Amino acid sequence: MNRIKKLFQEKKDILSIYYTAGYPNLGDTVAIAEELERSGADLLEIGFPYSDPVADGPVIQASSKQALDKGMDLKTLFAQLKDLRKTVSIPVLLMGYVNPMLQFGVENFCKACAEIGVDGCIVPDLPMVEYEELYAPVFAKYDLSNIFLVTPQTSEERIRKIDGLSNGFVYLISSSATTGKNLQVSDTTEAYFARIASMKLNNPTMIGFGISSKETFDKACKYANGAIIGTAFVKSLSADDVQGSVKQFMKEFTL
Amino acid sequence: MSLLNKGLKNKTMNYFVNEKGYYGDFGGAYIPEMLYPNVEELRQNYLKIIDDEDFQKEFHQLLKDYVGRPSPLYLAKRLSQKYNANIFLKREDLNHTGAHKINNTIGQILLAERLGKKRIIAETGAGQHGVATATVCALRGLECVVYMGEIDIQRQAPNVARMKMLGATVVPATSGSKTLKDATNEAMRDWINNPVDTHYIIGSVVGPHPYPDMVATFQSIISEETKKQLIEQTGNDQPDYVLACVGGGSNAMGMFYHFIDDEKVKLIAIEAGGRGVDSGFSAATTALGKEGVLHGSRSILMQTEDGQVVEPHSVSAGLDYPGIGPQHAHLFKTGRGEYVSITDDESLQAGLLLTQMEGIIPAIESAHALAYLEKMNFKGGENVVVCLSGRGDKDMDTYMKYFGL
Numbered sequence: 001m002n003r004i005k006k007l008f009q010e011k012k013d014i015l016s017i018y019y020t021a022g023y024p025n026l027g028d029t030v031a032i033a034e035e036l037e038r039s040g041a042d043l044l045e046i047g048f049p050y051s052d053p054v055a056d057g058p059v060i061q062a063s064s065k066q067a068l069d070k071g072m073d074l075k076t077l078f079a080q081l082k083d084l085r086k087t088v089s090i091p092v093l094l095m096g097y098v099n100p101m102l103q104f105g106v107e108n109f110c111k112a113c114a115e116i117g118v119d120g121c122i123v124p125d126l127p128m129v130e131y132e133e134l135y136a137p138v139f140a141k142y143d144l145s146n147i148f149l150v151t152p153q154t155s156e157e158r159i160r161k162i163d164g165l166s167n168g169f170v171y172l173i174s175s176s177a178t179t180g181k182n183l184q185v186s187d188t189t190e191a192y193f194a195r196i197a198s199m200k201l202n203n204p205t206m207i208g209f210g211i212s213s214k215e216t217f218d219k220a221c222k223y224a225n226g227a228i229i230g231t232a233f234v235k236s237l238s239a240d241d242v243q244g245s246v247k248q249f250m251k252e253f254t255l
Numbered sequence: 256m257s258l259l260n261k262g263l264k265n266k267t268m269n270y271f272v273n274e275k276g277y278y279g280d281f282g283g284a285y286i287p288e289m290l291y292p293n294v295e296e297l298r299q300n301y302l303k304i305i306d307d308e309d310f311q312k313e314f315h316q317l318l319k320d321y322v323g324r325p326s327p328l329y330l331a332k333r334l335s336q337k338y339n340a341n342i343f344l345k346r347e348d349l350n351h352t353g354a355h356k357i358n359n360t361i362g363q364i365l366l367a368e369r370l371g372k373k374r375i376i377a378e379t380g381a382g383q384h385g386v387a388t389a390t391v392c393a394l395r396g397l398e399c400v401v402y403m404g405e406i407d408i409q410r411q412a413p414n415v416a417r418m419k420m421l422g423a424t425v426v427p428a429t430s431g432s433k434t435l436k437d438a439t440n441e442a443m444r445d446w447i448n449n450p451v452d453t454h455y456i457i458g459s460v461v462g463p464h465p466y467p468d469m470v471a472t473f474q475s476i477i478s479e480e481t482k483k484q485l486i487e488q489t490g491n492d493q494p495d496y497v498l499a500c501v502g503g504g505s506n507a508m509g510m511f512y513h514f515i516d517d518e519k520v521k522l523i524a525i526e527a528g529g530r531g532v533d534s535g536f537s538a539a540t541t542a543l544g545k546e547g548v549l550h551g552s553r554s555i556l557m558q559t560e561d562g563q564v565v566e567p568h569s570v571s572a573g574l575d576y577p578g579i580g581p582q583h584a585h586l587f588k589t590g591r592g593e594y595v596s597i598t599d600d601e602s603l604q605a606g607l608l609l610t611q612m613e614g615i616i617p618a619i620e621s622a623h624a625l626a627y628l629e630k631m632n633f634k635g636g637e638n639v640v641v642c643l644s645g646r647g648d649k650d651m652d653t654y655m656k657y658f659g660l
Contacts, residue, residue: 051563051564052431052550103547149287149289151288176447178448
């Protein structure tokens with residue numbers, strides 16, 4: 001059984017951590033994954049950086065730029081992850097924008113993911129219609145999940161369609177925003193989460209964007225199978241003591 | 256690639272957008288889900304709104320009484336003598352606010368009103384589109400926020416002042432190359448964060464579908480008028496050549512639009528070669544770029560092997576963009592248009608030449624198109640239309656420094 005499905009069957013309140021590959025140091029990618037698993041993360045999203053990340057706020061933009069400046073690219077990332085499965089057993093997703101993936105070649109990209117044991121992808125600017133017609137068969141061939149985003153403005157009809165095309169989980173964006181804003185659980189956000197919950201989707205859901213602490217994580221877990229932390233984690237990484245800073249960040253989640 | 260090639264299955268080549276939002280292999284809407292409702296709302300409504308009689312009446316009334324259209328088609332006699340052809344200048348520089356950009360902002364502000372939007376955002380390079388947007392926002396009493404690269408804010412100070420006086424908030428884009436590409440990123444981020452009441456007035460024929468088609472439609476007034484004016488002046492609405500500069504490509508698309516299906520008319524698009532195509536400081540997208548996705552559409556863009564967008568260079572802020580609109584990519588790939596480039600130096604010289612031979616100071620963007628006349632070998636008697644997309648007031652600093660005036 002695929003690692004993502006198994007995780008959602010076995011666990012509640014799933015903690016997923018996003019970080020940018022090659023940040024803070026080019027060679028940190030695997031060490032961060034290992035330390036996150038040791039410190040209690042359930043799922044990893046490794047970002048492959050892009051020069052023009054329009055869905056991201058300043059923190060992830062800056063981490064992407066720094067990683068690119070240090071020489072991160074998809075070839076380097078796949079080389080770094082070659083032996084990932086010798087030391088990391090939790091599910092791993094790659095997250096990034098469509099252009100680097102297109103230049104690498106969608107088939108090559110999926111093949112590389114499968115060889116490493118990457119479980120799926122999140123590509124925010126890959127349109128659903130393109131995915132459905134052109135990419136879904138390739139993703140299926142390599143048994144990769146494609147994770148779609150849903151926002152408070154996404155219509156019910158579209159959510160159903162997304163649910164039908166998903167095979168992992170559905171990524172609920174807490175409010176329409178770029179990454180790195182704080183989650184304010186207002187009445188409208190609550191109504192949005194409740195509306196999704198009442199739709200009884202086939203796929204589990206994870207809430208992301210604006211989750212920064214144990215407190216916001218716990219709030220999000222009331223409405224979904226888990227939540228995703230990105231910006232707050234990336235911000236906490238220290239180039240001089242990467243493992244230490246990961247441990248420190250994860251402490252409050254494992255108390 | 257069934258989805259991408261639908262436009263090409265017609266018996267004759269289709270150079271316009273198909274029902275999926277594609278021009279051959281190019282176009283589409285590569286946007287994060289957060290932008291989907293806004294873009295979808297536009298896609299569902301833009302044709303209906305634009306075709307509405309009331310909209311058309313108001314649009315054309317404003318173009319006439321407020322913008323000052325039709326813009327003249329001027330036979331430049333001394334230039335014609337020099338190049339041994341009839342050189343007609345389509346005088347978009349005489350429009351209110353000084354460039355073709357206002358044709359599009361008038362159209363989009365009327366559209367935004369009909370969609371019930373209260374707040375307008377825009378990106379700008381040279382500042383011409385920013386000024387044109389701030390102008391229509393003042394005209395209609397809507398809030399206006401313009402994103403502009405920090406470097407462009409420095410090199411286009413007069414336009415920044417104009418936008419501020421018009422009541423717009425000018426926000427510097429400080430990421431990346433701090434120019435047009437980055438201003439566009441910031442505007443898209445603003446739109447993501449303001450999903451309900453905001454309309455994004457994109458200034459060129461770029462962005463996710465339906466923007467390239469919508470902007471081209473509003474700019475097509477340029478070639479619509481040109482055809483009529485050519486009939487009046489020459490008795491023939493088929494020129495031999497049509498020339499226009501291309502950054503994202505909005506003045507060129509407006510200038511080409513009604514000539515595209517007439518294959519006798521040669522379309523020449525002039526990109527910014529910067530310090531030379533191979534110098535590492537260029538914005539000649541078709542010469543240096545590959546197919547890829549930028550700012551919501553599949554097109555041709557300057558990028559590394561890994562798909563990272565390359566920082567362009569041009570002396571002209573309006574052409575300093577690493578991509579071109581998807582319809583241009585299609586015209587280029589099918590060979591319908593000829594895409595060439597002109598260097599910084601050549602464009603500045605052409606700007607001085609027009610100034611001293613015809614008494615018209617052109618924008619450095621438009622001077623790129625004029626500079627290409629120098630490279631053409633006319634037999635004599637050809638009719639050539641050059642889109643003079645904007646006036647040079649905003650570029651006086653650059654001209655003064657370059658020529659030591």
